[in-house]
Amino acid sequence: MKRKTIDSYITNVIEESLKATLQRRALQEKEKQDATGSSEEEKKPVAGSEAEKLKKGDITVEDIISKLNSIRSGKSFNDDAVKSSLSQYFNDLEDAEKTALLAFLKGISQVVTGEVSGSEALGPGDKPVGVEMEKTSSPKKVSIKPNVIKAPDIEKSKKSDAEDTSGPVPIMPKKK
Numbered sequence: 001m002k003r004k005t006i007d008s009y010i011t012n013v014i015e016e017s018l019k020a021t022l023q024r025r026a027l028q029e030k031e032k033q034d035a036t037g038s039s040e041e042e043k044k045p046v047a048g049s050e051a052e053k054l055k056k057g058d059i060t061v062e063d064i065i066s067k068l069n070s071i072r073s074g075k076s077f078n079d080d081a082v083k084s085s086l087s088q089y090f091n092d093l094e095d096a097e098k099t100a101l102l103a104f105l106k107g108i109s110q111v112v113t114g115e116v117s118g119s120e121a122l123g124p125g126d127k128p129v130g131v132e133m134e135k136t137s138s139p140k141k142v143s144i145k146p147n148v149i150k151a152p153d154i155e156k157s158k159k160s161d162a163e164d165t166s167g168p169v170p171i172m173p174k175k176k
Contacts, residue, residue, distance in 0.1 A: 022075065026073045026074065029072075029073040030069070030070070030073050033069050033073070068108070103122055103123060104123075106121075106122045107121035107122040107123055108121070110122060
């Protein structure tokens, strides 16, 4: 029993050390990229949060480069945890989104590897992909007509407009 405890403790220490080292390297790589890849003009403060930018569609090439550099400094896609999370993300996408994602990645890959120029790279709207996309500045308004179930109209079922003067229904005592 003592051997299992020591083994699990050593395994835990190694795993935590590895995580800390990978995190430190990722931060160093990010700092290095920020220091070498950005001029003073590119370091302007970003207006609004990332969520607002996505909502408005106000995306710049610097935003894309930042995200790609973040991916490059991250863990390997062969890492089991990353692969599992990426599989979950991918499986939650619709077929059109999966197709568009692959087309975007192929186009980016073509540009980064120097295979083609940016204007010739594959996009999701190009053949054979042909995904149609639409980004509007305001959310679409969808109006749903409620399904109203009307009770039979009691007034119309009465033949006369005379007041009901009949006596009340008698109250009966409960039987035990």
